[in-house]
Amino acid sequence: xxxxxxxxxxxxxxxxxxxxxxxxxxxxxxxxxxxxxxxxxxxxxxxxxxxxxxxxxxxxxxxxxxxxxxxxxxxxxxxxxxxxxxxxxxxxxxxxxxxxxxxxxxxxxxxxxxxxxxxxxxxxxxxxxxxxxxxxxxxxxxxxxxxxxxxxxxxxxxxxxxxxxxxxxxxxxxxxxxxxxxxxxxxxxxxxxxxxxxxxxxxxxxxxxxxxxxxxxxxxxxxxxxxxxxxxxxxxxxxxxxxxxxxxxxxxxxxxxxxxxxxxxxxxxxxxxxxxxxxxxxxxxxxxxxxxxxxxxxxxxxxxxxxxxxxxxxxxxxxxxxxxxxxxxxxxxxxxxxxxxxxxxxxxxxxxxxxxxxxxxxxxxxxxxxxxxxxxx
Amino acid sequence: xxxxxxxxxxxxxxxxxxxxxxxxxxxxxxxxxxxxxxxxxxxxxxxxxxxxxxxxxxxxxxxxxxxxxxxxxxxxxxxxxxxxxxxxxxxxxxxxxxxxxxxxxxxxxxxxxxxxxxxxxxxxxxxxxxxxxxxxxxxxxxxxxxxxxxxxxxxxxxxxxxxxxxxxxxxxxxxxxxxxxxxxxxxxxxxxxxxxxxxxxxxxxxxxxxxxxxxxxxxxxxxxxxxxxxxxxxxxxxxxxxxxxxxxxxxxxxxxxxxxxxxxxxxxxxxxxxxxxxxxxxxxxxxxxxxxxxxxxxxxxxxxxxxxxxxxxxxxxxxxxxxxxxx
Numbered sequence: 001x002x003x004x005x006x007x008x009x010x011x012x013x014x015x016x017x018x019x020x021x022x023x024x025x026x027x028x029x030x031x032x033x034x035x036x037x038x039x040x041x042x043x044x045x046x047x048x049x050x051x052x053x054x055x056x057x058x059x060x061x062x063x064x065x066x067x068x069x070x071x072x073x074x075x076x077x078x079x080x081x082x083x084x085x086x087x088x089x090x091x092x093x094x095x096x097x098x099x100x101x102x103x104x105x106x107x108x109x110x111x112x113x114x115x116x117x118x119x120x121x122x123x124x125x126x127x128x129x130x131x132x133x134x135x136x137x138x139x140x141x142x143x144x145x146x147x148x149x150x151x152x153x154x155x156x157x158x159x160x161x162x163x164x165x166x167x168x169x170x171x172x173x174x175x176x177x178x179x180x181x182x183x184x185x186x187x188x189x190x191x192x193x194x195x196x197x198x199x200x201x202x203x204x205x206x207x208x209x210x211x212x213x214x215x216x217x218x219x220x221x222x223x224x225x226x227x228x229x230x231x232x233x234x235x236x237x238x239x240x241x242x243x244x245x246x247x248x249x250x251x252x253x254x255x256x257x258x259x260x261x262x263x264x265x266x267x268x269x270x271x272x273x274x275x276x277x278x279x280x281x282x283x284x285x286x287x288x289x290x291x292x293x294x295x296x297x298x299x300x301x302x303x304x305x306x307x308x309x310x311x312x313x314x315x316x317x318x319x320x321x322x323x324x325x326x327x328x329x330x331x332x333x334x335x336x337x338x339x340x341x342x343x344x345x346x347x348x349x350x351x352x353x354x355x356x357x358x359x360x361x362x363x364x365x366x367x368x369x370x371x372x373x374x375x376x377x
Numbered sequence: 378x379x380x381x382x383x384x385x386x387x388x389x390x391x392x393x394x395x396x397x398x399x400x401x402x403x404x405x406x407x408x409x410x411x412x413x414x415x416x417x418x419x420x421x422x423x424x425x426x427x428x429x430x431x432x433x434x435x436x437x438x439x440x441x442x443x444x445x446x447x448x449x450x451x452x453x454x455x456x457x458x459x460x461x462x463x464x465x466x467x468x469x470x471x472x473x474x475x476x477x478x479x480x481x482x483x484x485x486x487x488x489x490x491x492x493x494x495x496x497x498x499x500x501x502x503x504x505x506x507x508x509x510x511x512x513x514x515x516x517x518x519x520x521x522x523x524x525x526x527x528x529x530x531x532x533x534x535x536x537x538x539x540x541x542x543x544x545x546x547x548x549x550x551x552x553x554x555x556x557x558x559x560x561x562x563x564x565x566x567x568x569x570x571x572x573x574x575x576x577x578x579x580x581x582x583x584x585x586x587x588x589x590x591x592x593x594x595x596x597x598x599x600x601x602x603x604x605x606x607x608x609x610x611x612x613x614x615x616x617x618x619x620x621x622x623x624x625x626x627x628x629x630x631x632x633x634x635x636x637x638x639x640x641x642x643x644x645x646x647x648x649x650x651x652x653x654x655x656x657x658x659x660x661x662x663x664x665x666x667x668x669x670x671x672x673x674x675x676x677x678x679x680x681x682x683x684x685x686x687x688x689x690x691x692x693x694x695x696x697x698x699x700x701x702x703x704x
Contacts, residue, residue: 372535
């Protein structure tokens with residue numbers, strides 16, 4: 001088991017490297033670049049553009065750009081500066097920057113008052129360090145600040161709740177949970193009541209769920225529950241449980257419908273299996289037959305689709321984040337490409353690839369528990 | 378074995394129709410597939426009744442309907458005097474302790490996700506027969522009884538061969554100490570070399586545990602080997618029912634005669650002279666059985682009356698029942 005997991009993780013390293021090579025190459029092939037047009041839409045004069053290209057190292061050969069990028073990424077976990085949002089780094093945009101800096105700055109303010117605003121850190125602090133050197137803006141050392149377990153905990157907590165990548169993951173996780181909690185029972189019921197009105201109603205609902213586009217559902221929900229009824233807020237995330245409801249429904253409906261259909265189809269196949277008749281002949285109650293014998297066997301296909309589905313949803317949805325003004329990373333998947341913001345494109349693609357690799361690994365491990373016929377060796 | 382002749386199972390006018398429906402929104406009932414159409418017979422305590430017939434004759438449906446794995450359309454099944462079809466959910470569930478089934482396909486009839494131990498132990502749990510240590514011991518005893526190593530309890534069905542799986546199915550059926558077991562073609566999906574083992578096991582268990590079998594099969598020589606009496610089904614009806622030797626030596630129904638003529642004889646001289654009666658055509662659709670005698674479309678000796686009147690299933694000799702106008 002451990003060997004299987006370790007081998008799969010090691011195997012995925014070359015896969016991820018290949019993804020970076022292909023993405024990097026494709027960005028260069030696509031016409032246009034980050035500085036083809038200014039923010040106002042007017043063309044940038046060639047001399048200025050040459051300067052900007054030089055500043056970001058885009059004048060060098062592609063292979064050198066790639067090696068520079070990968071070097072910074074692997075050695076410092078640095079995704080580089082955003083090419084279209086001056087002063088912002090991709091790390092800030094995706095991960096919300098360094099939350100430990102914020103935590104330690106609060107300590108400095110308690111200690112030095114307003115003077116703290118002119119202080120900074122000699123090196124970016126990390127939760128693996130025990131202390132950080134505080135310096136003035138001119139480089140003169142002021143003091144060491146010791147990093148406590150409480151600071152580390154606080155930084156991790158802020159990362160988990162506030163980082164854009166985690167906000168997207170939260171939205172995705174709530175939606176997947178909703179999709180499973182409704183989709184699976186809906187599928188079971190319509191399979192057990194196949195070709196009755198219950199089945200037809202359930203499948204009609206799931207057909208609607210698949211065919212209604214996300215943003216229309218989101219806007220209709222806002223119209224009804226926020227504007228007309230005034231029950232729920234129209235936007236935001238992470239401040240109140242009320243903000244969770246509409247984004248979760250908007251994102252979860254499609255998956256719920258899909259899972260319901262999948263569960264139904266697979267359940268229909270399983271409840272006709274001979275071993276289900278065996279279970280009935282044993283004299284089991286119908287509830288036990290369905291829950292213990294049929295359901296477990298029919299969830300294997302659902303588990304299969306869960307891997308890619310979680311990867312897609314937990315890395316953010318452009319439409320849902322846009323409709324509900326949620327500060328996740330979903331919007332970057334579209335804007336980075338239209339802006340030709342090379343570093344941001346690489347960042348988003350890498351996050352998605354890592355998520356896909358991890359969730360597929362989780363699914364493969366889960367198979368071993370669900371289906372004893374699968375062995376890890 | 379058939380000394381006392383006390384019926385354990387009495388089947389009376391059993392019918393099982395599967396409805397055919399048409400229509401997009403409103404489903405109209407346009408007809409029935411008469412899988413079992415008015416069948417009556419007894420199974421005596423401790424005997425093996427062999428049930429033979431070609432594919433689609435309804436023999437499996439008879440077995441399943443007797444155990445109420447299908448809901449019957451009409452008729453009565455008395456099990457030790459109790460009318461099974463009148464029992465409600467919980468009563469029926471308790472009754473299942475006494476009647477079990479061995480299924481045809483040993484691959485599909487075991488839940489792939491349960492260990493052999495839990496497959497066999499589950500009936501013990503749900504009927505509250507044995508718990509804890511007692512249950513474990515009973516499972517091991519059952520595995521030994523069917524000739525499997527008791528250490529196999531933690532393995533999964535896919536780790537076994539077809540013959541071993543069928544033994545697991547038999548152990549499962551025996552777990553609750555049933556009186557009556559429907560063996561639904563238990564050997565037809567096994568290799569010939571394994572078939573004899575399983576049949577001998579079934580016979581051995583019958584002797585030791587006093588079981589009553591309904592043995593459904595299409596392999597005539599195997600049925601003859603294991604049965605005390607045999608019933609022949611054709612198109613949802615039993616056409617002939619008598620002792621196994623009588624049915625071989627003196628078959629009365631033309632369909633039985635044709636069937637028996639198809640059994641090879643392991644004696645070259647007799648085999649040389651054996652006359653095969655080849656039936657023309659196929660078995661008619663059970664949705665639209667012919668008028669009169671069911672067999673009239675293929676019967677070599679059909680008379681006018683056979684196309685008009687349905688023959689009565691009657692006892693022509695003591696213990697020899699047949700449904701034919703010619704007899």
